[in-house]
Amino acid sequence: MKICIAGAGAIGCTIAARLAHSGQDVNVLARGETLAAIKKEGIKLTDLDGDYQVPVNASESAEELGPQDLIFICTKAPALPVMLEKIQPMLHEKTIVIPAVNGIPWWYFQGIEGRFSGENIQSIDPEGSVSKLLPHKHLIGCVVFITASRQAPAVVKATNPHLIVLGEITNEMTERLESVRHVIELAGIEARATDNIRDQLWTKVAANITSNPLSVVTKGTLEQVYADDRLKPLVRQMLDEVLLTAAAYGARIRFDPHTFMELGAGMGAVKTSMLQDFEAGQPLELSAIGHSVIELANKVGTPMVATQNLLNVTEFIATHHTHLPKAS
Structure with missing residues (x-):
């Protein structure tokens, strides 16, 4: 898998460091002083398993990184529309995108039948622009239970066990869901797949x-x-x-x-x-x-x-x- 972490804050750096340490091909979409720090010294992570300093390929250009098989969106919610626009050159037909973003996701009423099926959440995506940037087929929902803090650019400390829960937004149990869960688990992050991510x-x-x-x-x-x-x-x-x-x-x-x-x-x-x-x-x-x-x-x-x-x-x-x- 070609994996990209889009957003190099505390959560993004934690996931990137664990995946890279496990031998995955990890790219990081970053900018500014964080990008400079990653290019110079890689990502430094201290967690319950020890201290890591891992090199990863980093760029501020999605075009330069090229098509990816799996993309973790690790940005703050206010920056989500800009980030989804930015990752477009990295998408191919079967790219899986996992938004690791706090709060109610913009896709909450998508992919399932129900009273509010297909509605946009006005406080997050009033015009539906976010939904248009990322078709349902690319999405796997996730809930990240990682407690991490940024000590310096690309330097992160995590003080509790890592857990990521994954689920298709259609509530199906699929092969790709299990494949992604396995990759995350191999990186030393507890990973669970669920048939009800909501x-x-x-x-x-x-x-x-x-x-x-x-x-x-x-x-x-x-x-x-x-x-x-x-x-x-x-x-x-x-x-x-x-x-x-x-x-x-x-x-x-x-x-x-x-x-x-x-x-x-x-x-x-x-x-x-x-x-x-x-x-x-x-x-x-x-x-x-x-x-x-x-x-x-x-x-x-x-x-x-x-x-x-x-x-x-x-x-x-x-x-x-x-x-x-x-x-x-």
């Missing part, structure tokens, strides 16, 4: 929406967000709202709320990706992680009052207080 998505959505915005407001780590007695009532209220919305779509989160919050606290003193973005002055993934969930809740008439209020506060802080002073 259930798994709701688990990650619940984790993201209950932790990411609140971490920006409080500057708290995952451990603090899920374990501090002053924050737990709010987190539980938001979690209940998400669970109700997921259930309205026929999805099931496999953890009870108490266990869910214990697992969140067990992730340790880790900053969420949204807090990392906030501190770096980057756009926040509020549309994908927050507004899309509110949109889906509104479609089925489930109230998300606590979640909406917190999103409003987070947006205010992101807009007016890019660099908050530290408490004395």
